[in-house]
Each structure stands twice: as structure tokens, then as C-alpha cells.
Amino acid sequence: MNQPIDVMSRRIAILGSTGSIGRQALEWLSGESGMSICALGAGNSAELLARQVREHRPQAVGLASEQAAEALREQLPDGVELFSGPGAMCQLIRHTRPDVVLQAVVGAAGLQSTLTAVECGSTLALANKESLVCAGAVVMPAARRAGVAVLPVDSEHAGIFQCLQGAEKKDVRRVIITSSGGALRNLADEQAEKATVEEALNHPTWTMGKKITIDSATLMNKALEIIEAHWLFDLPAERIEVVLHPQSVIHAMVEFRDGSMLAHLASPDMKGPIAYALSYPDRPGRETTAPMDLPALGRLEFQPLTGRFGRAVNLGYEAIRRGGPAGAVLNAANEAAVEAFLQGKIRFGEILTLIETVFRQAEGRESFPDTASQPNEESDTLSTLLSADAWARKKIKQLLTK
Ligand SMILES: NC(=O)c1ccc[n+]([C@@H]2O[C@H](COP(=O)([O-])OP(=O)(O)OC[C@H]3O[C@@H](n4cnc5c(N)ncnc54)[C@H](OP(=O)(O)O)[C@@H]3O)[C@@H](O)[C@H]2O)c1
Numbered sequence: 001m002n003q004p005i006d007v008m009s010r011r012i013a014i015l016g017s018t019g020s021i022g023r024q025a026l027e028w029l030s031g032e033s034g035m036s037i038c039a040l041g042a043g044n045s046a047e048l049l050a051r052q053v054r055e056h057r058p059q060a061v062g063l064a065s066e067q068a069a070e071a072l073r074e075q076l077p078d079g080v081e082l083f084s085g086p087g088a089m090c091q092l093i094r095h096t097r098p099d100v101v102l103q104a105v106v107g108a109a110g111l112q113s114t115l116t117a118v119e120c121g122s123t124l125a126l127a128n129k130e131s132l133v134c135a136g137a138v139v140m141p142a143a144r145r146a147g148v149a150v151l152p153v154d155s156e157h158a159g160i161f162q163c164l165q166g167a168e169k170k171d172v173r174r175v176i177i178t179s180s181g182g183a184l185r186n187l188a189d190e191q192a193e194k195a196t197v198e199e200a201l202n203h204p205t206w207t208m209g210k211k212i213t214i215d216s217a218t219l220m221n222k223a224l225e226i227i228e229a230h231w232l233f234d235l236p237a238e239r240i241e242v243v244l245h246p247q248s249v250i251h252a253m254v255e256f257r258d259g260s261m262l263a264h265l266a267s268p269d270m271k272g273p274i275a276y277a278l279s280y281p282d283r284p285g286r287e288t289t290a291p292m293d294l295p296a297l298g299r300l301e302f303q304p305l306t307g308r309f310g311r312a313v314n315l316g317y318e319a320i321r322r323g324g325p326a327g328a329v330l331n332a333a334n335e336a337a338v339e340a341f342l343q344g345k346i347r348f349g350e351i352l353t354l355i356e357t358v359f360r361q362a363e364g365r366e367s368f369p370d371t372a373s374q375p376n377e378e379s380d381t382l383s384t385l386l387s388a389d390a391w392a393r394k395k396i397k398q399l400l401t402k
Helices: 020-030 046-056 066-073 088-096 108-119 129-146 155-163 210-218 220-233 271-279 307-322 326-342 348-362 382-401
Strands: 010-015 035-042 060-063 081-084 100-103 123-126 150-152 172-179 240-244 250-256 261-265
Touching: 010 020, 010 088, 010 108, 020 035, 020 046, 020 100, 020 271, 035 046, 035 088, 046 060, 046 066, 060 066, 060 088, 066 081, 081 088, 088 108, 100 108, 100 271, 108 123, 108 129, 108 326, 123 129, 123 271, 129 150, 129 220, 129 326, 129 382, 150 155, 150 220, 150 271, 155 172, 155 220, 155 250, 155 261, 155 271, 172 220, 210 220, 210 326, 210 348, 220 240, 220 307, 220 326, 220 348, 307 326, 307 348, 326 348, 326 382, 348 382
Parallel strands: 010 035, 010 100, 035 060, 060 081, 100 123, 123 150, 172 240
Antiparallel strands: 172 250, 250 261
């Protein structure tokens, strides 16, 4: 791991600055005198990014959409560099060389800039779990080779990371990730099948972007998080568990071989994990979230995963066991199916069925030659993973047109 960077001079790039994580990071950073924002990047939101530029004065900005970037160009103060197009996030990092990249782009669209952050030696504060689900086999070895720290921003993984401080991996019996159960947690499987987009987006404890909110309702979010934990903490599938915990107060637990269990408790507020990752190895020097009122909370409950929840989470375990391109297939099938649901093309219950169908079709495949990018011989190479990603998206599209 690189030497910790002096907090007083820490330069931060936020990719996905217009999203839920990005906006919360900027809000927290507004009160933080020791860190400066050198770069902001997003997909489409020119107006919001222009406002963020006026407030935070980054050295450079980027938008993945060329068209949106043209709209932004007219609103930029003199001296702010603008990058646009599919490579904009990577160019932003190369141009500004941040100490820390907060990777908060949604989906596998964040993968290339995750790799660029590692390549440039920036500490990676990683919210974008899809980078690891798709290509943990590439990202983690690259980070180790470059001596780059990968700090989890996902609340469960930030919790595990904190419980593991000072611990030896050999002493860990298992890690336990909690799930609120998402927006439809009180519905039986047959009722959830028919849930509307509005109902599925109505998360009981967290306010997040649309994709992760739907992932929380299907529990595919936990399937992705199991894989994320596997890569971040180098743990096999059988030592990562998931339990339903409706209060979303305990985010994760680590059980040691001696039977001791450490739990990470915090209000369901992403500013906590964001601030921790940006301040690491220190703790944030000021109050970040409101103190928790334990008597008001009353009790903490835990339940097993059953029915559709068990089906979703099993896909995560299966992807780890299969290895190779399985994570990339699972992630891409999920992204494409969620998009189809948000666009009103499929019912809620069909999200999981479509993913399972594509995941089954990929079983045993090491290469995915019917896509534009040709795979290399090694199954874990980036080009194979990208091919697997493209293949799964194409398969979902084909299933949708049937
Ligand atoms: N929200 C949470 O509480 C939470 C918690 C844990 C983990 N995460 C993870 O954090 C990531 C972000 O989640 P979110 O909830 O913040 O999502 P979100 O609100 O949908 O925001 C996504 C961000 O990504 C940007 N983006 C989309 N496509 C892009 C592209 N091709 N290039 C550059 N930027 C692009 C969007 O820009 P435009 O909007 O301008 O298009 C937006 O800034 C996800 O991986 C999610 O799983 C989120």
C-alpha cells in the first residue's frame, strides 16, 4: 500500500459527481477544509455539473455524453479543462493525477476509469461495485502491483473493512453482510412479481440512485456485494453470508474463529462510509452523521433469506464458484434487465428470471466470441470479461425481442 497521503493536501476526483453518492460526497467535502476537489465527472447532467463547477472550482471536468459536454462548455469558467466522450473519465484522471479517486459512476461503465485510477497510482475510494463484480480478477491484482489502496465505500464493505482493522485474515471465520430487504420486502413472491417501477423504487431506509434501488428490491445488490467482498477481502464464497436486517443499522459483521463477533453499526447514511474512505487512514475529523438513538431504535432483527431473495443471492455465490467471466455475465445481465424494467419493458418478477436464463446459458463458457471484442486465451483477461459483458447484454436484448 502507498504511504498515506497528507489529508491537508489531499486532491480528490469525483467520478459520478451528479449521482447520489457524488452529491453526498460534495456535500460532505464542502465542510472539509483540508481536501480539494481537482476533478468532477459524470454522464449526462450538464446543468448540475455546471453548478457543481461554480461551487467547487475543479481544475477539470468531464462528461461521457458529447452532446451534454457541448452544453456544459458554454457554462464553464475560464481555465477549467473539459473532457468529453466515452474516455472522458480516464482523461480526467490522467490530466489531474488525483491523490484519491472517488469512483461513483454507476455500472460497468465505471470499469475503465477504475483501472485508470489504479494505473495512475490514485487511491481508489470505490462505490462502483460493478467494477469488481465484472473484473475483480483484473482490478485487484493491478491495484496490488501498483501499490494502490482500494477503499470500499459500499456501506457493508466499509463496515467489514473497519471490523477488520488490526485483525489477521487467518482468524476470520466468516463475514456477514446485512440487507434491508429493499422496497418490496413485505411482499410475498407472487405479489412482488407484479410490483410497479414506482413501488420498487420506494426504498424503506436508503435514498440512492435508481439502479441500485432496484438491485436492492431484487436482492441482486447482495449477489453483487458477495462478489465484491470476495475480491476486496480475498474470501471464498462459503465465508461470506447475507442476513436480512430490516433496520439497516448493522451493516456488516465479522466473526472470528474464537467465536467473537464484531459488528459495524451506523445510521443508514452514505456520508459515513464516503467520509471514512476519503479520510483514511484517519477517521473524519468532524461529525458526519447524527448520533444514533439506540433506545428509540428498540430492537435489531435478523431473518434468513427465502424465496426470490435466496434465488438472487445464490447467483452471487455461483458466480464466485464458477470464476472466470461469470461475474461479468451476471453483472451485465443484471444491468440490462434492470434497465428493461425501468423502461417498462418487463415486469419486476422477470428481472431475476432473465438474469438466471442468461447466467445458465453462460455456464461452462470460457470465451464469448460472438461479440465485437475478441477474447484472449486466458479466461480472466480484461478483453474476455468485456466480451462476456457484451455477450450477456446482447442475450438479454434477444430474450426481450422474443
Ligand atoms: N447511492 C448509494 O447510496 C450507494 C450505496 C452503495 C454503493 N453505491 C454504488 O455507487 C455507484 C453509484 O450509485 P448512485 O446511487 O450514486 O447512482 P446514480 O445516482 O444513478 O448516479 C450515477 C452517476 O454515474 C454517472 N454516470 C452514468 N454513466 C456514466 C458514464 N458512462 N460515464 C461517467 N459517468 C456516468 C451519472 O451521471 P449523469 O447522472 O450525469 O448521467 C451519475 O453521476 C453504483 O455503483 C452503486 O452501486 C451507491
